[in-house]
Amino acid sequence: MNFSPNSTLLFVVAGGVIIFVLAQSFFFLIRAYRRAKELGMDMKQVRKTIWSSALFTIAPAVSILLGVITLSKFLGLPLPWIRMSVIGAITYELPAATSTAKALGISLSETITDPRIYSAIAWVMTLGILPSIILVPLLLKKIQKGLLKMKNKDAKWGDLFSTSLFLGMIAAFSGMVFADVRNGLEGWIPVFVLLCSAVVMGVCGLLIKKCKMKWLENYALPISMLAAMIFAMVITPAILG
Amino acid sequence: MKRSYEEQTHFWGKLWTWTAVFVILSVPVIICVAYDCWPGFTPVLKGLLGVAPIFWTVGAIEVVTFTPMLGTAGSYLSFVTGNVTSLKVPSALNAMESAKVKPGTEEGEVYSTIAIATSSIVTAVIIAVGVFLLAQLTPILNSPVLKPAFDNILPALFGGLGVVYISKNWKIAVTPVVFMVILFLLVPSLAGSVGVLVPVGALISIGVARILYKKGIV
Known part of the structure; x- marks a missing residue:
């Protein structure tokens, strides 16, 4: 098969990945919505949360789209589309592509036509982000147990502890x-x-x-x-x- | 015995995550098989050396730092769909704040899951629409008029989000915020590795909170 970074096959693969992401998101959305009903929560507020989250997402999503456009200049559309829809973020994908290109001694100023270089970049992008996804099923329960233990021992300190975690994040980004x-x-x-x-x-x-x-x-x-x-x-x- | 909702969430979360790992890995495999273009170990290893040490560390740190804010289902979903710091965490925090519920509670779990799932769906749809309308959209999105808006998306997000949490917990917040501002003034190049500084900020906040708590100030 002749290689092109914008081939139909790659678009089909991208479509499959996007459908998977959507399926997973809808699965958890519907499950949480049903759970809210079960718990007798204020369903008006729940529906408002859906709307406000959707509205809030538009601007960051468009900036992610800009990332796809940036990467598409040398990787074609399907691969950046896939990478930015699962775990990806431009802050990761661009260095990953650049690092591989440098290692292979090529420049990223034009569209890649060599399938071997293209596949090397795809592998680096994929393997480089894999740990953060694998660690969640391995660590999540343990982290939650630790937090719960802390909360049971001293509820107020448990609350302060989780507040401090996101204050740390906000401090880092405000400083930046x-x-x-x-x-x-x-x-x-x-x-x-x-x-x-x-x-x-x-x-x-x-x-x-x-x-x-x-x-x-x-x-x-x-x-x-x-x-x-x-x-x-x-x-x-x-x-x- | 019927498993609790929480247990079931872990079951489904793990199932979806491991399936996602399979799906993600199958992408480069399909590329290599279809075009018969296996790159060989060396180029991949060389490329990985440039990014893996930093990104594997940041990845591990992110999991530990963010899962308490994201909740169970939210964590499984966020780390598959990505953009955790710039989108999923703020969206979950904002939803819980608006509904006046705390992370780690049953209601908090529901709200964070709903916010993160909605956010993932909207992102996927916007990118998909964008990809199909790329020819029409590129000149608009890359126009010099709009560029500053997207260049400043993080300050625009963290200003609004930050003011809520900092004003509510200013006694704890003041030290890490001042520390970070000074640090970035002294070493501006750190902006590229802000992910590594999140846990540093968190450790400072936790330390300050502990001292103030022991002294009965917070």
Whole structure:
């Protein structure tokens, strides 16, 4: 068979993988929805969560799509499509492809036509991310047991412990936003965007509390995010211009 | 005896995950068989050497750090569908926050699963639509007007998410946030390995929380 990184066969394989991901997601979505009913939870809130999660996902999903487009320039469409739909993230896939290309002494400036190079990149991308998926079934129960033990021993500390975990994550990402500020005003753009998003979120919080706009609760994060992204589109040309 | 809901979730989660491993591995196998292009060990090993040491470490750290926030079904699903930090964790945290439930509770499990599953479905659909409309979409998505919006997606996300958690727990948050800001000011090149710094931030937060808790401040 003649090789092309955009062959029909590869598109069919990609389609199969996407169907698998969708099937797994729908399986857990329906199962959790039924569980909510069983537990007598507020189904209105559950349905709102579905809508707000969907809305919240749009912007990050489009940025993932941009990753697919970037990679497609040298890998064709199907492989980046597969890789970004299962476990992938551009922060991983691009270095994986670059590292392999470097090892083979080729440049990634044009579409790859040598099937051997293409398959080597596919293997590196696949094997490089495999541990994070394999570790979940192996470790999850143990981690949960440890947490439960801690919570049973001291409930308040257990709560503080899990709060500290995501404060750590938020701290790391907030710090990263300051990485370029030494490059002058241009480097401050991400900081301004972060502050804009925080301010909009704060305003939403006030509106929810003071003006009793309860519906806003579910949409505050997507609104803050989109507002900050629009803000970035306005200030970037102003600062660079 | 009927297994508990939690036990069943583990059963299904493991089944789906191991199937996913099979599906993921079958992709390069199909490519190699169909085009008769096995790359041989050396190029793959050389390529892996460039990324595996970092990414295997980050992968292991992510599993330990994020599973308590993601819940059982959420963890199985997130690590198959990917984009854990930039999408799945924020989406689960936001859903639990809006519904006023805590991670690790029965309700928290339901909300995080629903948020993560919805997020995965929407992502898969958007990418699929994007792939088919690529010719029409590329000029719009790559336009210089929209570029700053997508360049700044992480600050836009973590500003809104961060303000909620930092303001609620500012006594614990102030030390790790200040530490990270100073660290990135001093060593900007660390931005590429932010994944490794998440557990560092978590350890600092846990340490501060422990001290404040012992002193009865939080």
